[in-house]
Amino acid sequence: MFSARQIFTQAQRRGFAASARASSKVTVLGAAGGIGQPLSLLLKLNPRVSQLALYDIRLAPGVAADIGHINTKSEVRGYDATPSGLAEALKGSEIVLIPAGVPRKPGMTRDDLFNTNASIVRDLAKAAADHAPEANILIISNPVNSTVPITAEVFKSKGVYNPKRLFGVTTLDVVRASRFISQVKSTDPANENVTVVGGHSGATIVPLLSQSGYNLSGEQLDSYVNRVQFGGDEVVKAKDGAGSATLSMAMAGARFAESLLKAAQGQKNVIEPTFVDSPLYKDQGVEYFASNVELGPNGVEKIHPVGKITDHEQKLLDVCLGDLKGNIAKGIKFVKENPGN
Numbered sequence: 001m002f003s004a005r006q007i008f009t010q011a012q013r014r015g016f017a018a019s020a021r022a023s024s025k026v027t028v029l030g031a032a033g034g035i036g037q038p039l040s041l042l043l044k045l046n047p048r049v050s051q052l053a054l055y056d057i058r059l060a061p062g063v064a065a066d067i068g069h070i071n072t073k074s075e076v077r078g079y080d081a082t083p084s085g086l087a088e089a090l091k092g093s094e095i096v097l098i099p100a101g102v103p104r105k106p107g108m109t110r111d112d113l114f115n116t117n118a119s120i121v122r123d124l125a126k127a128a129a130d131h132a133p134e135a136n137i138l139i140i141s142n143p144v145n146s147t148v149p150i151t152a153e154v155f156k157s158k159g160v161y162n163p164k165r166l167f168g169v170t171t172l173d174v175v176r177a178s179r180f181i182s183q184v185k186s187t188d189p190a191n192e193n194v195t196v197v198g199g200h201s202g203a204t205i206v207p208l209l210s211q212s213g214y215n216l217s218g219e220q221l222d223s224y225v226n227r228v229q230f231g232g233d234e235v236v237k238a239k240d241g242a243g244s245a246t247l248s249m250a251m252a253g254a255r256f257a258e259s260l261l262k263a264a265q266g267q268k269n270v271i272e273p274t275f276v277d278s279p280l281y282k283d284q285g286v287e288y289f290a291s292n293v294e295l296g297p298n299g300v301e302k303i304h305p306v307g308k309i310t311d312h313e314q315k316l317l318d319v320c321l322g323d324l325k326g327n328i329a330k331g332i333k334f335v336k337e338n339p340g341n
């Protein structure tokens with residue numbers, strides 16, 4: 001086991017050149033929540049982050065006071081739940097992560113969160129469009145398939161939409177897909193990187209195992225795919241009413257933010273899966289789609305095509321595209337009908 005200090009020192013060594021060059025403010029909206037707290041902790045440990053701004057409708061100054069004692073260089077500030085607090089948290093930010101909103105309880109789908117989370121994300125997106133129009137916006141709040149289009153519509157309505165800077169965070173699907181195949185094959189999950197495309201809910205999550213050189217079949221394949229598609233439900237059920245994945249999600253969100261910072265600070269070939277405004281299936285009416293995306297200083301650098309897939313994977317993809325279209329349309333319609341104040 002490494003001590004926290006050793007891990008940090010290694011990370012610091014790797015990141016030192018970059019952090020010496022750049023100063024990066026990262027903002028977390030929903031920072032006092034189940035995801036927000038460990039996510040903020042991991043960001044505080046990241047030497048690429050120079051300022052950490054924490055905002056929530058409750059407790060953000062307390063979380064900031066706590067995290068701010070950690071002996072890494074970044075400055076941490078918690079902001080009051082006021083419009084000016086939110087504005088200050090956002091100003092000058094390079095990355096805005098949004099895990100604000102309610103999580104699922106057993107028996108709910110992510111879409112069941114729409115009624116509550118759509119307006120939360122819409123209002124935070126408005127503030128981001130006003131105060132950090134050039135930031136990379138990372139949407140964690142569910143249902144991601146709809147909250148990303150909601151954010152895009154808000155930015156469009158304010159004339160500041162940049163499709164290269166809006167990301168639905170689907171990293172957790174790939175983290176799970178890699179972990180779960182390592183459990184089937186008894187391999188080291190650190191060496192697994194299963195491609196996952198589509199969206200972030202149930203049947204819209206499509207693992208492309210064949211691209212990792214595996215050819216599971218029959219019940220083994222079905223149960224693997226099902227576990228990846230419904231990994232979130234596994235956690236919701238185990239937490240028994242107390243919420244959904246928070247710690248693995250914090251890790252996944254911190255990994256995605258770090259990848260963006262690396263790319264912004266000049267590192268090449270930084271590739272992450274993410275749900276973005278994508279040309280891949282626009283001809284089929286699907287405006288947003290998750291696939292591997294190369295990141296760069298301007299956000300999205302290159303959207304990778306889905307590539308060669310099996311007939312079985314194509315069938316999964318067909319179902320995914322149908323569902324996605326509905327989820328995306330729902331988000332767009334919401335903003336048009338409920339523009340808010």
Ligand SMILES: NC(=O)C1=CN([C@@H]2O[C@H](COP(=O)(O)OP(=O)(O)OC[C@H]3O[C@@H](n4cnc5c(N)ncnc54)[C@H](O)[C@@H]3O)[C@@H](O)[C@H]2O)C=CC1
Nearest residue numbers: 030032033034035056057099100101102103140141142249
């Ligand atoms: N993209 C993904 O892979 C994943 C997404 N999620 C989603 O992330 C969201 C958050 O989950 P948890 O952290 O577990 O929930 P939580 O309830 O523990 O935390 C949410 C936080 O958001 C805050 N909040 C609510 N309204 C706000 C507003 N208007 N402005 C600022 N903060 C506000 C709350 O005060 C709370 O601290 C959920 O929608 C959940 O479904 C969860 C896991 C994975």
Ligand SMILES: O=C([O-])CC(=O)C(=O)O
Nearest residue numbers: 104142172232233244245
């Ligand atoms: O399952 C949920 O509701 C939370 C989530 O998105 C995930 O864990 O993938």
